Structure formats: C-alpha cells, structure tokens
Amino acid sequence: IERAGQEHFDRIVAADSRIEPRDWMPEGYRKTLTRQISQHAHSEIIGMQPEANWITRAPSLKRKAILMAKVQDEAGHGLYLYSAAETLGTPRRELNQQLLHGRAKYSSIFNYPARTWADMGAIGWLVDGAAIANQVPLCRCSYGPYGRAMVRVCKEESFHQRQGWEILHALSHGTPAQKQMAQDAVDRLYAPALMMFGPPDSDSSNSDQSMAWNIKRFSNDELRQRFVDMIVPQAEALGLTLPDPDLKWNEERGHYDFGPLDWDEFWRVVKGGGPLNAQRMQRRREAHAEGAWVREAAEAYAAKHTTTTTA
Numbered sequence: 001i002e003r004a005g006q007e008h009f010d011r012i013v014a015a016d017s018r019i020e021p022r023d024w025m026p027e028g029y030r031k032t033l034t035r036q037i038s039q040h041a042h043s044e045i046i047g048m049q050p051e052a053n054w055i056t057r058a059p060s061l062k063r064k065a066i067l068m069a070k071v072q073d074e075a076g077h078g079l080y081l082y083s084a085a086e087t088l089g090t091p092r093r094e095l096n097q098q099l100l101h102g103r104a105k106y107s108s109i110f111n112y113p114a115r116t117w118a119d120m121g122a123i124g125w126l127v128d129g130a131a132i133a134n135q136v137p138l139c140r141c142s143y144g145p146y147g148r149a150m151v152r153v154c155k156e157e158s159f160h161q162r163q164g165w166e167i168l169h170a171l172s173h174g175t176p177a178q179k180q181m182a183q184d185a186v187d188r189l190y191a192p193a194l195m196m197f198g199p200p201d202s203d204s205s206n207s208d209q210s211m212a213w214n215i216k217r218f219s220n221d222e223l224r225q226r227f228v229d230m231i232v233p234q235a236e237a238l239g240l241t242l243p244d245p246d247l248k249w250n251e252e253r254g255h256y257d258f259g260p261l262d263w264d265e266f267w268r269v270v271k272g273g274g275p276l277n278a279q280r281m282q283r284r285r286e287a288h289a290e291g292a293w294v295r296e297a298a299e300a301y302a303a304k305h306t307t308t309t310t311a
C-alpha cells in the first residue's frame, strides 16, 4: 500500500496537482505541513496583540472600526488555518499546547512593540505587505486545504495592506510631527518585516524539501527581493524613506540591491529573546485560561446535542 501510495503522491506532485486530506502522503510531508500551517495559525493569533493594543486609542471612530475589523480578520485567519492543520491529523488542542509550551514557533515580527498610532500604518503596509508577498504563492501549495485557505486570507490581507498604506499616507501628509511619527514607525519595522521571509536561503533548513513538494514555490531570499522591489516605489509615493543606505536600483539585475540584515537579532528573537516574546506569550496564556469557560460550554452543548439527537 505504501509503495502505491508513494507512487500516487509522486504523480500528483509531478503533475502540479493537489494532495487532499484522505490521500496517502509521506510522514515528512504531513509533518512539515502541520508545522508550517500551525505556526502560521499561531502567528495570526499572536499577531492580534500589537494591534488590539491600539483599538481603544485609535484617533477616530472610523479608524477604530477599521482596526477592529482587521484584528477580527486575523482571528478568523487563525481559526481557518487551525482547521486546515487539523485535516493532517493533529487536533487543535494539541497544536495550541505546542504554542503555549514554547514547542512551536510564531512569526518573529510580533515580538516587536507597536509604540505609536503610526505603527498601525506600518504594520498594515509592511507586515501585511510581506505576508501577502509570502502567501500569494502559497495559494498554489500542493496541499489542497492550505492552498484554498490562502486564497481567502490573501484577499483580506490586501485590504489590510491598503488600510495601513492609507494611515501612513494621511500621517505623512499631515503636520511635521505626524510625518515624523510615520517615518519613525517605518524605520523601526522595515528590517523586522524583511526578516518575516525567514533566514537566508543558505540557512533555510526546510526550503529544499518544501520546494520539491510544491509547498513553497519560491525561496526565502527570492520572496524578500520581490517584496523590496514592490515597496520601494510605494515608499516614494508615501513621501517616506526606507532605512537602508545600500538600497539602490541595480540595472543589470533588474532589482533593488539592499543592505545586509542582522541575522543574529533574527535568531535571538526566534529563540525567545526579542523585546516582547515573554509578554506576548504571557498574554496568550492568560487569554487561553480566560477562555476556558467558553470551551467547556461548547463541549457541554455538543455533548447534550449528541445525546438528544441520538436518543
């Protein structure tokens, strides 16, 4: 059975078609997807924190409503992604335990603080922008449930990026202090946003296998380059600068050259030593504990419903 399964799997991957939950798949494929999809889900859920922090301080009712909708979308993406991950066989409860006990990662970017209102603009423009650049190719991921989830998630991320850009545009065309606030947010979040694409290809342990399985379609460095090429003209349109003196158009390559990133900082943050890792995890544990009654009520309801319908 295993040999027939492997042959079927190889044929589907070679044909650039889709693997579905009931298909046979190599254990490594199941494991890497469970890892990536669940870490993606954790990122969405932890990623709600920096922005949720600003809902009560949004500068107008309209801004507040938009920000609330965005944070709710992130919760939705998280739940959607946990469902996709569960189709690979690991229950959500267990995936969540991996996060709460520090055995699963989430994106490094969410360990940085959101200091001012302009950070809501920079998060939307840069963080959601990087998320889109990374996730559009994932719509063609070989695993059906993940690829399909990405289609909807990307549509919502596009709205998120546009709203961030618009916040920065308003600030950069406001008073000198507002423009400075926008520039400061971009200065702080630019490099961490570039690190969202993961380590350089030479240090990316999972890339080769994930690309062979059609999970990843482009390498970390390729997507990072694509993102830089995309945001340079957008920064110009905003009237803001990107904090990299080496940023320069390279006619020969047809891309922007950009300076080295601080990969020691990246690994420090990934391993728990970023500015807010401890606080983000503490808040997540508290939220999980505070939500216990909802899970208990849902379970009690489900049990009652099953008994009454089967009776």
Ligand code: FAQ
Pocket: 035, 036, 039, 040, 041, 043, 044, 047, 048, 074, 105, 106, 107, 108, 109, 123, 127, 128, 131, 134, 195, 196, 197, 198, 199, 203, 204, 205, 206, 207, 210, 220, 270
């Ligand atoms: N942070 O071998 P690779 C969002 C880990 S968007 C922390 O290259 P891979 C939307 C990596 O897990 C953010 N850890 O790994 C939003 C691996 O360790 P492991 C989430 C990182 O998987 C916007 C090790 O380093 N997006 O949330 C990071 O092939 C605004 C070696 O790396 C996704 O998750 C990092 N930045 O490539 C929400 C997208 N980078 O697991 C709120 C889906 C790498 O072996 C507000 N994921 N690591 O222990 C992916 O595309 C891939 O997993 C990559 C990493 C590209 C992130």
